[in-house]
Amino acid sequence: MLPIPHVFSVWALSGPAAVAPPETGRDADVGALEARAAEALEDCSMCHSGGDEGDPAALDLSGPPSSLLGVRSAVNGRPLVVPGKPDESYLLAKIRGDEGIDGERMPIGDDPLSDEAIAAVEAWIAALPPQEDAGSDEGASGTSGGDRGRADGGEGKGKGRGKGKARGRKPFFGTQQAALPTTTTLGKRTLLFRIDHRFGRIGAERGAFGLDVGAIISFQLAYGILDGWDVLLRRTNSRKDWELGTKYLPVRQEDGMPLSFGAYASMEWLRDFEVANEFTGNLMLLLSRLWFDRWVTMLTFGYHFDTNHNPRVIVDRGDGPELVRDRRDTITLGLASSVFLGKKKRWSIDLEYILPVPDGKTPNVFYRLGGDAGPEGLTQVGAWALGGSFRTGLHVFTVIFTNNREIHTNLWAPGGQTDNPFDTPGVDRAINEPNFFLGFNLARRFKL
Structure with a gap:
């Protein structure tokens, strides 16, 4: 024992x-x-x-x-x-x-x-306890784990290992708000496919909130050549318009600057029958600031060439009515804003307003809807949109309530389709009937 x-x-x-x-x-x-x-x-x-x-x-x-x-x-x-x-x-x-x-x-x-x-x-x-040769790059031309380590969608070989200056978030979810181009760009070697859809007028005879009326649609392909420099090509069924554009942002807030600033330029070709000024273009300046990582505001200034595409403009110069070609341009001031919601900021409330600048002269020097091209005494209120967006991964989906059906730049520049909501003396109220539309935008990015 x-x-x-x-x-x-x-x-x-x-x-x-x-x-x-x-x-x-x-x-x-x-x-x-x-x-x-x-x-x-x-x-x-x-x-x-x-x-x-x-x-x-x-x-x-x-x-x-x-x-x-x-x-x-x-x-x-x-x-x-x-x-x-x-x-x-x-x-x-x-x-x-x-x-x-x-x-x-x-x-x-x-x-x-x-x-x-x-x-x-x-x-x-x-x-983690260090492991022998765990971090060695020798013989790292292959991958282990059955190529489970494809951690990124980039290309080329990295040079350097140290920490760099981390980029912040981009100002807007997408490269466009409802109609205005934004100060967000795609990034180098990134492809974007986007669909813009506007239903018919709410309250039309066929009803269903405009769903049963003919729609305006635009399909877009955009590509990021460099960080801050994009090109795009899009086509809409409205006047069979093609738009080729480019956006360049030399100053970007996500790179540590206090704001974002750049320009957008495009050319358009309207191929519809009986359309005036079929070749036209646009120049825009964009300035934005993201506040508190929750709220972004953007101001735009645009000059749009030959914006009246009506082929039957009639003017009386004292010798009787005559058919003329209206070569006037349009100047616009734009405001866009988004407020990001939720802990992860995946949701946003979006606002947009575009004002075709009136010049007060008779006849108007610049063309705008509701100016001397419309019924006497009738004025427009510009183009506005209210929407909500959701972002998940590489997708952005937006629903829109707006008074503007047009999607391409030269077509929305003269203003929206809603008349002044107040009564105009001597003008039939039926002419002032509001024009409101529902729509959506859907965008998907691809890293090449």
């Missing part, structure tokens, strides 16, 4: 060995930090949820962050997570927007992660 002290020695060596010790110290800290990192990356699985290895979104972020250990980027072979070395971890570089990353900062098409979320991921990586 063993002495009592020996019995306790045997129990101390054998008894507890059958029960796993509780997590303490570093293991418990790493587990808690990984849970915080998983919460920070939770929304990333909306796009990165596994799938075809050839798809940039094939990286699976729906699981625990530790599943990224040993996984490399399919684009440049850099390890996503280097235990104990946050600044060598490509995952952190992508969500931080470091210099040298391939493609855009993640999440693409959405607001950057908050400083707290980025700090949570960084703290978890720093707490």
Whole structure:
């Protein structure tokens, strides 16, 4: 029989060995930090949820962050997570927007992660016990994990590893509000497909809030040549108009400037039968400011050439009525604003107003709806729109209530279709009947 002290020695060596010790110290800290990192990356699985290895979104972020250990980027072979070395971890570089990353900062098409979320991921990586050769770039031409590490949709090879100046959020959800171009650009090598749709007049004889009346539609393709420089081509069934445009923003608030400033220019070709001024163009200046990361305002100034496309303009110069070609231009002042709602700012309330500037002369020097081209004494109120937008991933969807059916620049410049809501002496109220329309815009970006 063993002495009592020996019995306790045997129990101390054998008894507890059958029960796993509780997590303490570093293991418990790493587990808690990984849970915080998983919460920070939770929304990333909306796009990165596994799938075809050839798809940039094939990286699976729906699981625990530790599943990224040993996984490399399919684009440049850099390890996503280097235990104990946050600044060598490509995952952190992508969500931080470091210099040298391939493609855009993640999440693409959405607001950057908050400083707290980025700090949570960084703290978890720093707490991981270092592994031998975990961060080595030697032989990194391939990927591990069956190419699970395609963490970005960019191209080319990154140069440099250090932190760069992280970009902020872009001013607007999309490159256009309801009609006005915005100070948001696509980014280098990004393709956009957009559909603009305006239903018929609400209250028309066929009814159904304009859904049963002929619609105006525009299809657009846009491409980001460089950061801040886009080109676009679009086609609408209104007067069979083609518009080729370009937008350049040399000053961008997301790059640390106090505001965004740039210009938009376009040429248009109206191919419909019996249309005047079939070749025309537009020049616009854009200035915006994002306030408190919740509210953006933009002012625009536009000069639009040959905006009266009515082929039957009749003028009486004292010798009787005669048919003339109206070559007047239009000057516009525009205001656009959005307020972003929700914790993640995925929703917005959107406003827009476009004023064709009256000159007060007779005849008017500049053309505008409701000027001397309309019934005597009848004035217009400009073009306005009220809408709401939702952004998810690379999509932006907007619904619109407006008095303006036109989508292309030279067509909306003279003003909206709603008359002054007040009675005009000597003018039949039926002529003043309001014209309101419902519509929507849908845009999808593709990173090439």
